[in-house]
Amino acid sequence: MLLTLDLLGIFVFAISGGLVAVRNQLDIVGVVVLAMSTGLGGGVIRDVVIGAVPPAAVENWPYFVVPVAAGLLTFWLHPAVGRFERVVNVFDAFGLGLFCVAGALKAHEYGLGPIPAAALGMVTGVGGGVIRDLFVGRIPVVFRAGELYAIPALAGAAVASTGFELGAHGPGIVVPAAGVAITWRLLALSRGWTAPVPRA
Amino acid sequence: MLLTLDLLGIFVFAISGGLVAVRNQLDIVGVVVLAMSTGLGGGVIRDVVIGAVPPAAVENWPYFVVPVAAGLLTFWLHPAVGRFERVVNVFDAFGLGLFCVAGALKAHEYGLGPIPAAALGMVTGVGGGVIRDLFVGRIPVVFRAGELYAIPALAGAAVASTGFELGAHGPGIVVPAAGVAITWRLLALSRGWTAPVPRA
Amino acid sequence: MLLTLDLLGIFVFAISGGLVAVRNQLDIVGVVVLAMSTGLGGGVIRDVVIGAVPPAAVENWPYFVVPVAAGLLTFWLHPAVGRFERVVNVFDAFGLGLFCVAGALKAHEYGLGPIPAAALGMVTGVGGGVIRDLFVGRIPVVFRAGELYAIPALAGAAVASTGFELGAHGPGIVVPAAGVAITWRLLALSRGWTAPVPRA
Numbered sequence: 001m002l003l004t005l006d007l008l009g010i011f012v013f014a015i016s017g018g019l020v021a022v023r024n025q026l027d028i029v030g031v032v033v034l035a036m037s038t039g040l041g042g043g044v045i046r047d048v049v050i051g052a053v054p055p056a057a058v059e060n061w062p063y064f065v066v067p068v069a070a071g072l073l074t075f076w077l078h079p080a081v082g083r084f085e086r087v088v089n090v091f092d093a094f095g096l097g098l099f100c101v102a103g104a105l106k107a108h109e110y111g112l113g114p115i116p117a118a119a120l121g122m123v124t125g126v127g128g129g130v131i132r133d134l135f136v137g138r139i140p141v142v143f144r145a146g147e148l149y150a151i152p153a154l155a156g157a158a159v160a161s162t163g164f165e166l167g168a169h170g171p172g173i174v175v176p177a178a179g180v181a182i183t184w185r186l187l188a189l190s191r192g193w194t195a196p197v198p199r200a
Numbered sequence: 201m202l203l204t205l206d207l208l209g210i211f212v213f214a215i216s217g218g219l220v221a222v223r224n225q226l227d228i229v230g231v232v233v234l235a236m237s238t239g240l241g242g243g244v245i246r247d248v249v250i251g252a253v254p255p256a257a258v259e260n261w262p263y264f265v266v267p268v269a270a271g272l273l274t275f276w277l278h279p280a281v282g283r284f285e286r287v288v289n290v291f292d293a294f295g296l297g298l299f300c301v302a303g304a305l306k307a308h309e310y311g312l313g314p315i316p317a318a319a320l321g322m323v324t325g326v327g328g329g330v331i332r333d334l335f336v337g338r339i340p341v342v343f344r345a346g347e348l349y350a351i352p353a354l355a356g357a358a359v360a361s362t363g364f365e366l367g368a369h370g371p372g373i374v375v376p377a378a379g380v381a382i383t384w385r386l387l388a389l390s391r392g393w394t395a396p397v398p399r400a
Numbered sequence: 401m402l403l404t405l406d407l408l409g410i411f412v413f414a415i416s417g418g419l420v421a422v423r424n425q426l427d428i429v430g431v432v433v434l435a436m437s438t439g440l441g442g443g444v445i446r447d448v449v450i451g452a453v454p455p456a457a458v459e460n461w462p463y464f465v466v467p468v469a470a471g472l473l474t475f476w477l478h479p480a481v482g483r484f485e486r487v488v489n490v491f492d493a494f495g496l497g498l499f500c501v502a503g504a505l506k507a508h509e510y511g512l513g514p515i516p517a518a519a520l521g522m523v524t525g526v527g528g529g530v531i532r533d534l535f536v537g538r539i540p541v542v543f544r545a546g547e548l549y550a551i552p553a554l555a556g557a558a559v560a561s562t563g564f565e566l567g568a569h570g571p572g573i574v575v576p577a578a579g580v581a582i583t584w585r586l587l588a589l590s591r592g593w594t595a596p597v598p599r600a
Contacts, residue, residue: 021543027595029550030543044449049244051253053451058516075598116258130335135530137539139337143221143230150229195227198275249444251453316458330535339537343421343430350429395427398475 002174006102007066009095014039014067015081015088017132018074022082024136028075034132035071036064042127046103046120050110089189096153097182100125101174104157105164114161121157125181126150145197148188156181202374206302207266209295214239214267215281215288217332218274222282224336228275234332235271236264242327246303246320250310289389296353297382300325301374304357305364314361321357325381326350345397348388356381402574406502407466409495414439414467415481415488417532418474422482424536428475434532435471436464442527446503446520450510489589496553497582500525501574504557505564514561521557525581526550545597548588556581 017038021031040057047055057063074081081088103124107117126142126149133140142149160177187193217238221231240257247255257263274281281288303324307317326342326349333340342349360377387393417438421431440457447455457463474481481488503524507517526542526549533540542549560577587593 022598024539025545025597026539026543027545027547027597029595030539030545031598033543033550048248048448049254049258054449054510054512054516058449058512058520061513061515064515064519075596078598110254112254112258113261115261115264116254119264120258134334134534135540135543137337137537139224139226139230140335143226143233143335145225145227145230147227150233195229196275197225197227198222198231198278248448249454249458310454312454312458313461315461315464316454319464320458334534337537339424339426339430340535343426343433343535345425345427345430347427350433395429396475397425397427398422398431398478 002102003062005094005098007062008091009098010039010063010066011070012088012091012095013099013128014070015074016092017067017128018071019078019082019085019088020132020136021071022074022078026136028072030135031075032068032071034135035074036067037135038128038132039067039070040128041131042099042103042124042129045127046106046124049120049123050107050112052106052110090186093182093185093189094178096125096149096185097156097178097180098174100153100157100181101160101177104160104177105173108161108164114165117164118154118157118161121160122150122154125153125157146194148193148195149185151195152181152184152188155184202302203262205294205298207262208291209298210239210263210266211270212288212291212295213299213328214270215274216292217267217328218271219278219282219285219288220332220336221271222274222278226336230335231275232268232271234335235274236267237335238328238332239267239270240328241331242299242303242324242329245327246306246324249320249323250307250312252306252310290386293382293385293389294378296325296349296385297356297378297380298374300353300357300381301360301377304360304377305373308361308364314365317364318354318357318361321360322350322354325353325357346394348393348395349385351395352381352384352388355384402502403462405494405498407462408491409498410439410463410466411470412488412491412495413499413528414470415474416492417467417528418471419478419482419485419488420532420536421471422474422478426536428472430535431475432468432471434535435474436467437535438528438532439467439470440528441531442499442503442524442529445527446506446524449520449523450507450512452506452510490586493582493585493589494578496525496549496585497556497578497580498574500553500557500581501560501577504560504577505573508561508564514565517564518554518557518561521560522550522554525553525557546594548593548595549585551595552581552584552588555584 014035017034021034100121104121107120130140163173214235217234221234304321307320330340363373414435417434421434504521507520530540563573
């Protein structure tokens, strides 16, 4: 169940990476590598930082096959995939919610305290997109004015981290924590909420 | 004492990251993430490379709180902070001196020889700034013509590494090694020294 | 023998990094750092991901000296070095072939399965060039249309990985696997083969 959700999250993240690659006129290598980096990058950074090496994404073949398939799909069918971008954005919110929670919990498992675990949960959620944007030479979307993306991820990770400290586990953590991140992100998308910017 | 100096170095590095973010019109997420990356990035790279995971910056909460505070301060007070940039540059030289020495010594502790330890000391000093610049899509300042930054850091790290090999320890290493890096960097700042460039 | 080949691969990769730095008007720090990153980056990424830390490139001094020497050589003699770029491209194909095979075999040694080992072999071959390009703010050549570089590396790594699974070892793996990668890459260079691009 959790594995399926995780792979679904990787799939939609990878689609977003593949679309960015197509729009930057990369070749098939660029499309597949951006799909993989976007789908797996956040988890790999987290695993390297907490010492969980080789990373889960490297050791288990479904974690390889899913983003490669998403990349090839985007490569061949990008006009159709691009038309569903709004749907992709909704799934992406679910991916973000799952990743930030799974990231925070894995950091706890490896002995980190609640503050770094929440921060690494956020990194798990947004790290793949940061790598995707660096690879095409643009400032990562998550840092730029005009989106609200990392803060919902941090909130979800913080709820997961707090739940873990209070002794909750399983769905008792995942449902409320991912729920906070996903709801907040979807509201931000539909209402155009953005993060604060510095005064001019 | 050393912890205080270390946190002061992180603080001024984080301020420089926050200022770069503000000037690139990033939102609050971008400002805080650039502050953290600039303050902690060099040490995290070093720790991941030598196998000291989770990195010190992830496990100890003051290492989290200080750059976040520097980021938020820059976010709210950036016109004032920007006016003190010359002061920030001076403190930055002290941060560079401390980081390159602490980085070289930690690499020695983990069993590295003197040449890689000195190189990792330099990486500790300049790594955060490299990440900061990559995040806003510019060629890292430390690689560009017109500054003398990495060479003083490498010199300080080399002095620390040599001192360690000769059996010195504590202030007997830190004072001369950081002194070399800081003095050289401050002289470069005030006299406009630069590193050599290739012939045209 | 293998060490010599490995160092030769690092040397030519480092030359290519140094030339990119010179053409982007970096100073001596930028030239040497790009030479080191291009020569050693792929191997360091692989080693960090599989948990082989400190990376081989950090622990053994010839791995340091060779790319530094290549960087300084390029710094001083870049007009001459640039004139030999076609020769450098041929040697680069050999470096690519050796790196992808050595990377796949090392990943196997650390217990990875054949698919991730082949992928990490490719990463070992192309990772240094990706870092080089990120450092000068351009989309990595290996992702862009117009080259065929990563696919020969992946093919060579896959042959090595298959050979390892079938119980071959030593030259029985290295010769056919590197041969596939090198031959394919050289043919791509001389005949202008490129990887497929998405439909417009």
